[in-house]
Amino acid sequence: MSRKITVIGTGYVGLVVAVGLADFGNHVIGVDIDENKIENLKKGISPIYEPGIEEYLTRNLNSGRLKFSTEIDKAIQESEVIFIGVGTPPKENGEADLSYVFDVAETIANNLNDYKVVVVKSTVPVGTNRKIKEFIKEKSGTDNFDVVSNPEFLREGKAVYDFFHPDRVVIGYESEKSKEIMEDIYRSLYLIQTPFVWCNLETAEMIKYASNAFLATKITFINQIANLCEAVGADVHKVAKAMGMDGRISPKFLHPGPGYGGSCFPKDTKALVEIGRKNNVDMSLVKEVINANEKQKERMVEKLEKYMDLKDKKIGILGLAFKAETDDIRESPAITIINKLIEKGAKVIAHDPKAIENAKKIFGDKIDYVDNEYKAMNDADALMIITEWNEYRNLDLEMVKKLMKGNIILDTRNVLDRKKIKEMGFVYEGVGR
Structure with missing residues (x-):
């Protein structure tokens, strides 16, 4: 009824x-x-x-x-x-x-x-x-x-x-x-x-926190494996694919990137640690997930610094939302990354198909906003892809080459064809590749 x-x-x-x-x-x-x-x-x-x-x-x-x-x-x-x-x-x-x-x-x-x-x-x-x-x-x-x-x-x-x-x-x-x-x-x-x-009531409450903390842990795990892959010369995508073929592990949430964000994972992992503290249970694993995730966001800026001193450099940013298909920028990796870039003296020009109005509430006029992805790379010393929007997967590379002043592309979501980009003379940096 x-x-x-x-x-x-x-x-x-x-x-x-x-x-x-x-x-x-x-x-x-x-x-x-x-x-x-x-x-x-x-x-x-x-x-x-x-x-x-x-x-x-x-x-x-x-x-x-x-x-x-x-x-x-x-x-x-x-x-x-x-x-x-x-x-x-x-x-x-x-x-x-x-x-x-x-x-x-x-x-x-x-x-x-x-x-x-x-x-x-x-x-x-x-x-x-x-x-x-x-x-x-x-x-x-x-x-x-x-x-x-x-x-x-x-x-x-x-x-x-x-x-x-x-x-x-x-x-x-x-x-x-x-x-x-x-x-x-x-x-x-x-x-x-x-x-x-x-x-019962308590079990239902715990299922929610346990589920989100586990997914956040899975993301953080593959990000740390990706960082190790970079150091030893392995390909994290092949590693993740082979891991995901194991029915006990599954391929979901094994996608390396700049760290998790959004309205749930950051909030719920912190809350779970606090629930543990109140009940005298050490949630040491979840604590480390939170710390490692913050370091992963900062690591994206460090990756760029390997190629240039960021002071007075123009950095094009593609993606502000914490993930594609949403305008939500709560705890988005883009926030940490952009704040670090500004701190280092860089000039930031950003595009996102849906999240620009929400980003303005955070950054105000500290960065420039554009309504087209190609405007973000105009005269840029480097380009960073932070959100995996579909329109960023098929960029016109000839146009990118023509517009950019520099040739560094930092693809934090591994959405671009690395081989093709390198063939065109770009310096390409992904995550775990």
């Missing part, structure tokens, strides 16, 4: 969840305090760049199953299920900031007019769902509700696809009533035989 659902927060997670649940046939209200964002969403304009999102947004708005509002109290009162999808940014010490989550929990407590299922989608430290339950119970004076932990595993740039084709759905629950309601909500995924993992 169709359920009445409110999704609080319309960022990456909240918006994808809202359109996805509406597409499953539920009646969904997406709620946010940002009036401008809500007005745009009502018109079918997404606040984020995410392939496929506006098509689903328009379709479900037109069907009447999806609405957006700033009236949070009314939305909660009218709904049976409340999804919390607000941010949990890192504090200075790496611990997750839960203030937004508990602000929402208080609002829910003030509007418990009937039985509700409170579903926590936000990534929260182990033990938080139980604290939310106690907090709402204390504030509302009733226990006529259930709290469910339902962590998300959405990849930015593939979030819409991932919502409809998940590897698994993890649900931490305590009552059979809440389990039945969650089964109802996700019935469409049952029909395509998606695996469901039913567990």
Whole structure:
């Protein structure tokens, strides 16, 4: 049966969840305090760049199953299920900031007019769902509700696809009533035989952190192997391919590069270390992953310095987003790399198909921005590819040669044909090759 659902927060997670649940046939209200964002969403304009999102947004708005509002109290009162999808940014010490989550929990407590299922989608430290339950119970004076932990595993740039084709759905629950309601909500995924993992609240919370920390570890591992390949004369791509053929290892996330970034891995690895510290468990491996990842970003600038003194040099940057198919630059390797270049006295000219407006919020006028990849290399002493956008894979090398003043190309994603580039007289530097 169709359920009445409110999704609080319309960022990456909240918006994808809202359109996805509406597409499953539920009646969904997406709620946010940002009036401008809500007005745009009502018109079918997404606040984020995410392939496929506006098509689903328009379709479900037109069907009447999806609405957006700033009236949070009314939305909660009218709904049976409340999804919390607000941010949990890192504090200075790496611990997750839960203030937004508990602000929402208080609002829910003030509007418990009937039985509700409170579903926590936000990534929260182990033990938080139980604290939310106690907090709402204390504030509302009733226990006529259930709290469910339902962590998300959405990849930015593939979030819409991932919502409809998940590897698994993890649900931490305590009552059979809440389990039945969650089964109802996700019935469409049952029909395509998606695996469901039913567990307690703490296990669901831990699955999210453990998954992200493991993937971050895998990226960091192949980056360190890539660095060693450079030193000994091996090819990391062949190494990674052969490793990936082992069913126990798999080829996913074995792609060398300038380090991981984004809204999840940096935040969640730091939070996991902090959870370990609070529980007297040494997360030494994850700590080293965090350190090694930062060094990998800095190493990209050191690679360039082998060829030139960066002072007063013009460096063309291709890619600002932390990965392709997103406009998100949170913790992007490009930020560390560009800041280092500026520190060394270089002049930076940057291009990205989607992330320039977000980059301006960070760099302001410290760097120049261009609307075309070839403008970024005009008169450049060196060119750096930082994000693996498809349009950078097939650059017109004759044009590149004509435009650049220097001949150094640092391809941090290994997207270019090394042999072809060297034949044209460029000095090519990849990662682990």
